[in-house]
Amino acid sequence: MHELSIAQSLLDIVLEESERHGLKKIIAIRLQVGEMAAVVPDALNFCFESLSERTVAAGATLQIETLPVVARCSQCRISFEVENQNFVCPQCGYPALELVSGRELSVVGIEGETGDRHEPSQCSCSAQHSSGQ
Amino acid sequence: MSQVNVPVVRNILQANERIAAANRKRFEDAGIYALNLMSSPGAGKTSLLERTIEKLAGHVRMAVIEGDLQTSQDAERIQRKGVQAVQINTDGGCHLDGNMVQIAMDALDLGNLDLLIIENVGNLVCPAEFNLGEHDKIVILSVTEGDDKPSKYPAMFQQSSVLLINKIDLLPYIECDVEKIRRDARRLNAHQEVFEVSCRTGEGLDAWYAWLEEHVRDHRKR
Numbered sequence: 001m002h003e004l005s006i007a008q009s010l011l012d013i014v015l016e017e018s019e020r021h022g023l024k025k026i027i028a029i030r031l032q033v034g035e036m037a038a039v040v041p042d043a044l045n046f047c048f049e050s051l052s053e054r055t056v057a058a059g060a061t062l063q064i065e066t067l068p069v070v071a072r073c074s075q076c077r078i079s080f081e082v083e084n085q086n087f088v089c090p091q092c093g094y095p096a097l098e099l100v101s102g103r104e105l106s107v108v109g110i111e112g113e114t115g116d117r118h119e120p121s122q123c124s125c126s127a128q129h130s131s132g133q
Numbered sequence: 134m135s136q137v138n139v140p141v142v143r144n145i146l147q148a149n150e151r152i153a154a155a156n157r158k159r160f161e162d163a164g165i166y167a168l169n170l171m172s173s174p175g176a177g178k179t180s181l182l183e184r185t186i187e188k189l190a191g192h193v194r195m196a197v198i199e200g201d202l203q204t205s206q207d208a209e210r211i212q213r214k215g216v217q218a219v220q221i222n223t224d225g226g227c228h229l230d231g232n233m234v235q236i237a238m239d240a241l242d243l244g245n246l247d248l249l250i251i252e253n254v255g256n257l258v259c260p261a262e263f264n265l266g267e268h269d270k271i272v273i274l275s276v277t278e279g280d281d282k283p284s285k286y287p288a289m290f291q292q293s294s295v296l297l298i299n300k301i302d303l304l305p306y307i308e309c310d311v312e313k314i315r316r317d318a319r320r321l322n323a324h325q326e327v328f329e330v331s332c333r334t335g336e337g338l339d340a341w342y343a344w345l346e347e348h349v350r351d352h353r354k355r
Contacts, residue, residue: 002227002228002258002259002262002263005226005228005230005263006145006146006262009145009146009147009148009149010145012148013141013143013145013147017139017141017143021137021139023137023139027136031145036287036288036291037262037288038258038259038261038262038288039262084320085284085287085291085317085320085321086320087291087320087321087322087323088320088323095319095322095323095324097322097324099291103288104144105144105145105146105262106142106143106144106145107141107142107143107145108140108141108142109138109139109140109141110138110139110141111136111137111138111139112136112137112139113135113136113137114135114137
């Protein structure tokens, strides 16, 4: 159940980026998760939903793209997709140690709405909310 | 209101990675070899530590950081052997992270250490995701857990530099194909060192001690 700590880190990043880009509501968050990252999407969704309540990210959907496990052979330098957990190079038979992809856990995009442009720029509502008042 | 797409490329675990890198630098600066010891509950992490301390205590300056859900029993077991041990209680948390280790390190006399072993929370899944700053990950698999574990928990076995197959004294009484464990682990990580041991009888442990001492020597400040 490390999805809870992952969801918290994800929310921290999303809120930071939203503030930087002036997003008032987050609609979707695009993620890349490697096949070997040991993350259960349902658990991540559940944790994120609970943690993001009463933030600009409340109700946002997580769009998770799964990336295959790809290794690179240190002998003949080819990259190959790892099937059946077999990290042995299909070309030369040497065991690969270098992982090209498969352990990702990244935010790659945030889709959201910016505030009304006519809104007074000095409005302090959001600052008050975020400080817990 | 206008809808926008913000491209961001950020590793979700970047905060942990940053702290882990800082921990690693502290280990390097002090010439300490640091290990992250992982396994499922009851595979023999603390027993391995007790044996290892008994063997190396005379010539290697060791400390242990103990991760545990609730109790300090393991840290007490280690302290009875006469080495520094710091307890981290995760209060139900399923893994240690870089920050917990950073805090625990402050309680240790790093200038007087050659080897730090961090005993993670018993779990074959979550600890594999969080770097602590260690030089190597060590996984213990006890034969009573079954020979299917490397293929069921590939991330853990793929990342570990050493696999200790423990409780081999029980092999006559159970069905466990050690060759299958070796075969599956080799497919995931052929560079992994594999030791078959029994922490109860001491069988096979000499090869582990030798591996460990060699790595401690390599990292010691020259």
